[in-house]
Amino acid sequence: MSSDRSIGEASETMPMFDASNPPPLMVDVSDSTPMMVEVTKMLLESVHTGTALGTLTPNGLPWWCVIAGTTTVARVLLTTPISIYLHRMSVKQQSLNTLLKTWQTTLQTSMVAETRMKGKELDEDVLNKELKKRLAKKQSRLMMMHGCHPLFGLLLPIVQFPVWMCMSFAVRHLAGRSVWLIDGPGVYVMAAQGMAEEGLLWFANLTAVDPTYGLTAVLWTVCMSNSVLSHWNMRRTRHDNATLPLLPRIMQTVMYVYPFFLAGISIAQPSGLVFYWIVSALVALVQKLVFNIKAVRRVLGLPGPAPTNSQIIDRIFRT
Numbered sequence: 001m002s003s004d005r006s007i008g009e010a011s012e013t014m015p016m017f018d019a020s021n022p023p024p025l026m027v028d029v030s031d032s033t034p035m036m037v038e039v040t041k042m043l044l045e046s047v048h049t050g051t052a053l054g055t056l057t058p059n060g061l062p063w064w065c066v067i068a069g070t071t072t073v074a075r076v077l078l079t080t081p082i083s084i085y086l087h088r089m090s091v092k093q094q095s096l097n098t099l100l101k102t103w104q105t106t107l108q109t110s111m112v113a114e115t116r117m118k119g120k121e122l123d124e125d126v127l128n129k130e131l132k133k134r135l136a137k138k139q140s141r142l143m144m145m146h147g148c149h150p151l152f153g154l155l156l157p158i159v160q161f162p163v164w165m166c167m168s169f170a171v172r173h174l175a176g177r178s179v180w181l182i183d184g185p186g187v188y189v190m191a192a193q194g195m196a197e198e199g200l201l202w203f204a205n206l207t208a209v210d211p212t213y214g215l216t217a218v219l220w221t222v223c224m225s226n227s228v229l230s231h232w233n234m235r236r237t238r239h240d241n242a243t244l245p246l247l248p249r250i251m252q253t254v255m256y257v258y259p260f261f262l263a264g265i266s267i268a269q270p271s272g273l274v275f276y277w278i279v280s281a282l283v284a285l286v287q288k289l290v291f292n293i294k295a296v297r298r299v300l301g302l303p304g305p306a307p308t309n310s311q312i313i314d315r316i317f318r319t
Helices: 002-013 035-049 063-117 124-145 150-174 214-237 246-266 271-291 294-300 309-318
Strands: none
Touching (some): 063 294, 150 271
């Protein structure tokens, strides 16, 4: 009887299993994580504990330092050479465009003479269409020959976006959050050691959402500053008053919508991930400001600011 009573008491204390609502799985996601994301996580963890800097404190280098430092180094090493190349490419493009404008008058005169020699009527609309076609072909050939075709300008976003995505996924995993794009549903990820207490200022817990929305406000401010500065650079370097094609105009609109979009997403993200986004955007802003300094441009041989993404799309459409 006593054994039956003990079994009954134990069954009352045991939680009931609900098959319709299974408990979340605490699993190792390294097998399903893309290799580049896993490599990024290993790199961040090695900087945290496995480097000389990581031995400065008992628990390793604070996570906020790891995120800020690796983000800054990665952006400087990857984007600075490309930005310098874009500056120099822009100078070549301006020189070639000046040459093409000079050649345009000669070509137009030649086409008029050719039409009259054939005894054909001079149709101005047909002549202008043919002139634009030949100029575009000549411009594309010249810029490809001199290594400054506008398509080359897409190199910067092509490099930036995968790095940004890998870092975002890696930091989110380190903060103990799954990524719905690469993890299965109902999967919980173990946060990295120290992420819950090695933050900065009011966001000491990098695994938690910032309840003050202070990080969201900072993120929006930095991203919007980037957009405004890019737009200002574009207006400053654009010498003609022609209306932009449709896609470049859309790019300009996206440039101003993006800060609101990213800030909205950041409200539900762990503080560590939002902090990474802030540092990444801040480094980009500082790079733009530095490249606008005349002394820096003079040392690097860069007469003008680098073209913005909208300018790159505009030049692609005009070739």
